[in-house]
Amino acid sequence: MDKIHFDAPAVARYRSFLAGRYGSIEHYNRCCHAAFGSFEEVPPPRQWASREHAGELLPWIDWAEFGRHFYREIAGTCVQYLRDAGVTLPMVMNINPPPSPHGAGLETVMGRYTIPFLNPVLAYGYTNWCGVVSHNEDAWLKYKIVGKSARGINMEENWGFDSYDPPYYWSVQPSFFQSLAYMLWGATGLNIYLGVSCDCWTDYLAVDAGGVYMHNHPIAEDGSYRDAFWTCHQLGALMRRVGNDLVSDELPVPVAWGLYSPYAHAASWDSAPQDWTRVGFPGRPHAAWCGWDSFMALCDRNKTQNAVCYPGEESVEQLLRHAAVFMDGNAWMDAATQERLVEFVRKGGVLVLTSYVPELDEFFRPCTILRDTLFPFETELVPDDTEFAYALADGGFKGAGRGALRGVAGFRSDALPFASAHSHGREVTCGAIKVEGKGKAIFLGFSPWQTESGEWGSTGLIEHVAKKYAGVRTTATVVPDPMDPLVEVAEFPCRAKGRRYFYLLTRRDKPSSHSFLAKEETRSPARVSVQLPSFSGAFVGLESDRIVAALVKGYNDLDKSASAPRVVFEHEVLEAADPCDLYCCRGDDGSWELSVANVQTPSRTTEVVLPLAAETVKRIVRLLSDGTEESVVFRAKNGRALFIAEDMRQGPNGRWSPGYRIET
Secondary structure, eight states: OTTOOOOHHHHHHHHHHHHHHHSSHHHHHHHHTOOOSSGGGOOOOOSOOOOSSGGGGHHHHHHHHHHHHHHHHHHHHHHHHHHHTTOOSOOBOOBOOOSOSSHHHHHHHHHHTOHHHHTTTOBOEEEOOSSOTTTOHHHHHHHHHHHHHSOOEEEEEESSOTTSTTTGGGSSHHHHHHHHHHHHTTOSEEEEETSBOOTTOOTTTSTTHHHHHOSOOSBOTTSOBOHHHHHHHHHHHHHHHHHHHHTSSOOOOOEEEEOOHHHHHHHTSOOOHHHHHTTTOSSSOOSIIIIIHHHHHHHHHTTOOEEEEOTTTSOHHHHTTSSEEEEEOOSBOOHHHHHHHHHHHHTTOEEEEESOOOOBOTTSOBOOHHHHHTOOSEEEEOTTOOEEEEEETTSSOEEEEESOOEEEEOOOTTOEEEEEEEETTEEEEEEEEEEETTEEEEEESSOOSOOTTOOOOOTTHHHHHHHHHSOOSOSOSEEESSOOTTEEEEEEEEGGGTEEEEEEEEOOSSOEEEEEEEOOSSSOOEEEEEEEOSSEEEEEEEETTEEEEEEEEOEETTTTEEOOOEEEETTEEEEESSSOEEEEEEOTTSOEEEEEESOOSTTSEEEEEEEEEGGGOOEEEEEOTTSOEEEEOEEEETTEEEEEEEBTTOOGGGOOOOEEEEEO
8 A cells, every 4th residue: 555656536536535435624634633724635645654643544544445445436437338338247356366465465455355345346256376376375375365255256267377487387287276276265167367378479469479478278379289178178077067056055154254344444554553552542453464364264273164244344134144253343443333233243143352342433433332232341451461361251262362451340231251361360351241132242352363473363262152152053064084284175065956065175295085074964974085196186076975076186297296086975986096187977967977187007098986886877988079979888896887988188080088978
């Protein structure tokens, strides 16, 4: 935010924005400790500078808020131009991941691209260009932030820009891994970017087209197929059959981080904590950094399914999609959002507010709706206490805290103690709970999230609160077994078909067998095992006690790691005898299709065991690129059907094969 270039039209719009926000220059002057004669005199803020009065910080918050309004106005103007021309297609934004997964840069991105605020104009979509996700922790976190912000289309996945982070994208594996990562976090579509090479472009089409658009796209400029084509073909075949299923149901997300966008606007500047405490605030606000990012990381430790929601922009009904919403408070919050959170609790939600209860509105005037209704007690800073042990009053959770600690006293209106801390040899009540309507409001007088110094927060607190106070039966429907921070899993149900789809990604640097437990309410968890090479992933679909879909990337060409793909579920097995990429899926009509690619044998063939009883298989045919078919011999082994499958790129007389059709 400190490096925005100002021009006259932008400044004019900023002043118009201020007029709409404050109503009169007199109101602006009172709030901001200013003395302007009109809004035309108000300059935009430049580099951050500390101030003596709280209101003097409002211009920086206003400018950041204006940034997202300006973005929506520009986008809306472009969209309306197309609408006026008769275009009815949805318009999708295409944002990059944040420049850093930490700090003010993260707050800037989350504050400017607030999805519910932009949704009337633009649907959510995103791109990459942030590093190699499989091998770079920061890139992994950036992808996760963008992918988990909301469901949307992956508009620009790098499938061929080979001079970007060389030598990684000379190989197929990074592109596959990144595509699967966004799918795992909820992508509703994937654009192979670019699918066809631009090597034949001249400067008439693009300046330095060959240098800019690189040379390793799935389809070459002469129409021939490169290595990435076969992986893209398998992904496309899978999505053609199950893509609609993956977006058919709303995902269960029992807990969410409440990202209050004005806190993100305030924290998007390179300020220091003392700049805020000097003028009476409890500290620098936190929305995304040491807020949502920490919440996600703590959830990840137990693989708890989580999301981000926006109390300032979303309706009460939208907030109620989550049993519990967690927020880190600061001194202010607008009255409408305070009222919305009260209604969220009254209708059955659980609100967990940490650090501080807001007592001011968006203009820093007194506004105690939350204090009066949900948090009727007094808080006081415990001096000189930055490390302490705490325990919940129910006896079910203990943790260690760092940073500011506030004691709670003067309980009113049925509020009860919720937590206590040991400070300087004495016990201090530092939390409270109040039942309001059908829900509960919980306050903790400290931040259980990651601190700005990097110390981690309270693992297990989120799950304890969700289960005991929000009635959540299970916080994760699928978990790795054993738990592994380098293994990510996710489930996408399709209840209409009785199917459960799972993604699994591993960042382990050696081939391994990975297991995950698929939990069910009516019976014990089902175990699924998948054999994978290093830095790879898989997709598995289950229906009742059957494997009905799988895509297993058994060959990692970047790290030269290979593993014979194998999926085991209960008594069901799908496997290839040799390292390769294996795709298999049953369609709605009962027919199956299968393909293998990158088979690591001299003959480019491998034996495949199907998850089908041999007596149920009528015929297996190999499909060829010219539309012809070849019958394939199959046999039984331990009651299962198996046959010799050939690599997709290998076919007679220069032809290739989309795969096999299995008739049952």
